[in-house]
Amino acid sequence: MSARPADLKTERSPAASSRVKPWGRWGLRFSAFGYLGLMIILPLSAIIERGLKDGLSMFWAEIASPIAFAALKLTLLTAVAATAINVLMGTLTAYVLVRYEFPGRGLLNGLVDMPFAIPTLVTGVMLVVLYGPQGTLGALLEAEGIQVIFATPGIVLALLLVTYPFVVRAVQPVLMEMKRDQEEAAYTLGASKWVTFYRIVLPTISPAIVTGALLTFARAIGEFGSIVVVAGNIPGRTLTAPVHVFGQIESENVRGASAVSILLLALSFTMMLSIDWMQRRKTRGGR
Amino acid sequence: MPRKRTGLIEWGLIAVVVLYVAALLLGPLIAIVWGALSEGVNLFLREITSANALNALRLTLILSVGATVINTVFGVCIAWVLVRDDFKGRQLINGLVDLPFAVSPVIAGLMLVLLFGREGWLTPISDALGIKMVFALPGMLIATTFVSLPFVVREVMPVLAQAGIEQENAAYTMGASPWQTFWHVTLPSIRWGLLYGISLTLARAVGEFGAVLVVSGGVSGLTETSTLFIFRSLDDRNYVGAYAMAMVLALISFTILMMMEFFKKRTGEGS
Numbered sequence: 038m039s040a041r042p043a044d045l046k047t048e049r050s051p052a053a054s055s056r057v058k059p060w061g062r063w064g065l066r067f068s069a070f071g072y073l074g075l076m077i078i079l080p081l082s083a084i085i086e087r088g089l090k091d092g093l094s095m096f097w098a099e100i101a102s103p104i105a106f107a108a109l110k111l112t113l114l115t116a117v118a119a120t121a122i123n124v125l126m127g128t129l130t131a132y133v134l135v136r137y138e139f140p141g142r143g144l145l146n147g148l149v150d151m152p153f154a155i156p157t158l159v160t161g162v163m164l165v166v167l168y169g170p171q172g173t174l175g176a177l178l179e180a181e182g183i184q185v186i187f188a189t190p191g192i193v194l195a196l197l198l199v200t201y202p203f204v205v206r207a208v209q210p211v212l213m214e215m216k217r218d219q220e221e222a223a224y225t226l227g228a229s230k231w232v233t234f235y236r237i238v239l240p241t242i243s244p245a246i247v248t249g250a251l252l253t254f255a256r257a258i259g260e261f262g263s264i265v266v267v268a269g270n271i272p273g274r275t276l277t278a279p280v281h282v283f284g285q286i287e288s289e290n291v292r293g294a295s296a297v298s299i300l301l302l303a304l305s306f307t308m309m310l311s312i313d314w315m316q317r318r319k320t321r322g323g324r
Numbered sequence: 325m326p327r328k329r330t331g332l333i334e335w336g337l338i339a340v341v342v343l344y345v346a347a348l349l350l351g352p353l354i355a356i357v358w359g360a361l362s363e364g365v366n367l368f369l370r371e372i373t374s375a376n377a378l379n380a381l382r383l384t385l386i387l388s389v390g391a392t393v394i395n396t397v398f399g400v401c402i403a404w405v406l407v408r409d410d411f412k413g414r415q416l417i418n419g420l421v422d423l424p425f426a427v428s429p430v431i432a433g434l435m436l437v438l439l440f441g442r443e444g445w446l447t448p449i450s451d452a453l454g455i456k457m458v459f460a461l462p463g464m465l466i467a468t469t470f471v472s473l474p475f476v477v478r479e480v481m482p483v484l485a486q487a488g489i490e491q492e493n494a495a496y497t498m499g500a501s502p503w504q505t506f507w508h509v510t511l512p513s514i515r516w517g518l519l520y521g522i523s524l525t526l527a528r529a530v531g532e533f534g535a536v537l538v539v540s541g542g543v544s545g546l547t548e549t550s551t552l553f554i555f556r557s558l559d560d561r562n563y564v565g566a567y568a569m570a571m572v573l574a575l576i577s578f579t580i581l582m583m584m585e586f587f588k589k590r591t592g593e594g595s
Contacts, residue, residue: 061502077424080432157533158554279431
């Protein structure tokens with residue numbers, strides 16, 4: 038969940054430690070490969086095999102079934118909505134945390150990490166207590182005709198909470214390292230604060246914003262714990278794709294579960310690969 | 325570094341962020357404390373000390389410590405191979421480590437059911453060994469280990485690279501064994517990064533729900549972790565029980581978060 042994929046170029050030791058004896062190195066290599074193979078490659082292969090072994094037409098049939106399709110659509114829509122809001126508020130949070138001094142800044146900075154620590158199921162329970170029909174705030178909103186829990190807004194809210202740190206933690210270090218002379222120059226030349234931000238700060242931090250957005254999206258399409266409590270899970274209306282996968286496992290339709298899973302995995306792997314690609318391009322572009 | 329003059333716009337932006345965080349993060353936190361204690365402290369205590377709740381907490385402890393130990397050992401090993409070793413396909417292995425972040429927990433659970441369930445690829449092996457994987461503790465341990473796999477690797481890699489190999493080579497020259505070198509030279513230089521990775525792993529493992537839900541079968545008292553306890557209590561409309569356990573888990577997470585912040589600061593200072 039840490040918002041910085043490793044950068045191999047800078048994280049290489051210059052001369053690989055020649056002093057470690059060959060058998061020791063092979064032992065370590067073997068353990069590392071073996072562990073990753075057993076824990077990651079084998080399970081992934083199993084799910085791909087199960088989803089595709091009855092042929093592509095069955096795979097598509099599972100995905101195009103009305104309930105699965107609606108679930109995938111809902112997952113994509115809510116993930117896009119959460120990502121958009123997160124980009125805006127996350128960038129603003131990072132900016133405020135880096136550039137301004139105010140009482141409680143340290144506390145705010147610490148709070149940002151909270152969603153990484155709190156179990157997502159607990160996040161869902163919290164939202165139900167606050168916005169659910171039994172909660173004070175929930176009753177108040179319901180009187181106004183706004184339903185949060187067991188409806189789409191609840192899903193977006195849960196996603197926002199769970200993914201809040203990604204954009205903040207991606208943008209913050211870039212803002213901290215950014216030199217201020219260009220901004221000062223723009224000010225001196227009479228540019229307004231907004232123009233300065235738009236023309237000078239934004240271009241510098243935009244790769245970090247994109248990284249944060251991709252992480253948010255990848256996390257959002259897989260989110261389960263908070264949504265299963267908050268959404269109500271009505272097929273065709275508030276059932277998201279991961280909850281649909283769970284339902285299919287429960288009703289022993291392993292092929293259907295695997296098919297939707299493969300699609301979700303393909304999406305989030307694309308996100309991860311894009312982040313990796315951006316990171317490498319940045320390193321190659323020199324400093 | 326922060327700008328000195330704080331005008332109206334600045335205060336406005338600060339207010340927006342503070343209000344957003346208060347509404348998004350603090351509101352729900354206060355709500356859960358209120359929800360757990362609204363029926364009185366006695367009921368809260370009775371729920372959290374019930375046999376099922378205590379069993380669930382114990383199982384969560386066993387699973388998260390187990391997963392953390394496994395991932396610490398293999399995580400350091402993988403980090404070492406990625407930083408210090410040289411072989412073709414390092415980039416690929418490096419990317420592989422991040423995959424659990426991109427996999428929905430439910431899908432992680434499904435993978436294990438496919439491997440160890442009926443007609444699973446590995447079922448003959450686990451049957452031959454007499455180990456029950458699905459709907460049992462070993463499967464839940466693997467599920468928890470899978471979702472928390474990347475943290476130690478990701479946190480140890482940068483500090484290991486930064487530590488360099490000069491000191492290690494000096495130790496070798498003076499006749500230290502590889503194990504002595506690791507224990508007395510390498511480990512002390514990576515300790516804060518490692519501890520930060522361990523606390524992240526622990527936090528993730530304590531809170532794991534989706535993967536464990538799929539694998540466990542949810543037999544209360546036997547394969548029910550704390551998060552599964554919350555889920556079942558909600559289903560049974562035992563709201564005080566669910567909220568009480570949720571509050572306890574939130575408290576545990578907060579403690580781990582404090583540890584994380586402490587170790588993270590030390591990691592920064594160590595350089």
